[in-house]
Amino acid sequence: MFHDTERGIMASTSSMSGNSNVHKQLRVETERTPDKNSKKDSTEREKTPEPSTSSVSPSGKQDSSERKRKFEPSEADIKAYKHKREKQEEERLKMQVLVSNFTEEQLNRYEMFRRAAFPRAAIKRLMQSITRTSVSHNVVIAMAGIAKVFVGEVVEEALDIMEKWKETGPIQPKHLREAVRRIRKRDSLSKPKKVLLNT
């Protein structure tokens, strides 16, 4: 029920509060990835991953590069990829320094943060009771990850609210309810409203 992320500390930084720098960097990376590195994108969708050069004929068209794999990544792509790798490495080192300076309480909390996860079996059971068809393994993994981020958002928002209301102690249900209300409001506002016909 706990899964250990073996990867570098970079792995969970997207959910950590208080480090807006990291969050912004990740956001930039996310926006860049779908456009620039289509090879990486299509790799994730493949059911049986294979080395890219063998079976795909080179496609000269830029606009269909989303579908077909590039035969050879261009110079600019290689540079961008290396640059991204370097940044990730730098991020990893920074996190290492940070974690090495944690107090015991912080270490405990960080360990819980990394290790806590939703059991995949229960999520699968829940989803299958809704869809009534079988649900693939990857979907369960994705959903468990999303649910954890959701919990993180609610808890962090609730903590902000507690601070604003100058209350202490464990989080109470009223904070959680207010947090959910605010998050929902924010989401509905960020979506551009469709223009009504008669306004």
Added chain:
Amino acid sequence: MKPEVQCVYANRPRSVVRSFNMAEGGDFQFDEDEVEDDIPLEKRKKIFLKELRCMMYGFGDDRNPYTESVELLDDLVIEYITEMTKKAMEVGRPGRISVEDIIFLIRKDPKKYSRVKELLMMNEELRKARKAFDEIKYAATK
């Protein structure tokens, strides 16, 4: 006091509420399909309590979070997953869920989007590593 319609759903996958204790809430009927809609919040069985406690502590709450808070979060999570699943069923191929559907739904939320991409990438790497390991083992035992 199960409704007769239960027999139609005999081969349905068991729902979460199957283990619900009928002795406690015998005055209302429940349908195994409509798990999330019919059962009032307080009576739903909580399925994520243990994990949620650790998760709340990890995200910044007290070491011992209030049980009401944990239960409320449990309901919120189940509701969230249910909503996502229902929406994902409608997107793409109706009636089926694929990873692309989930990614499509999440696209506006940078945190969740990058987390899903990262998880899937890690999973792929692990699979490749395991496959390579198995091949080495196979070659060694030949």
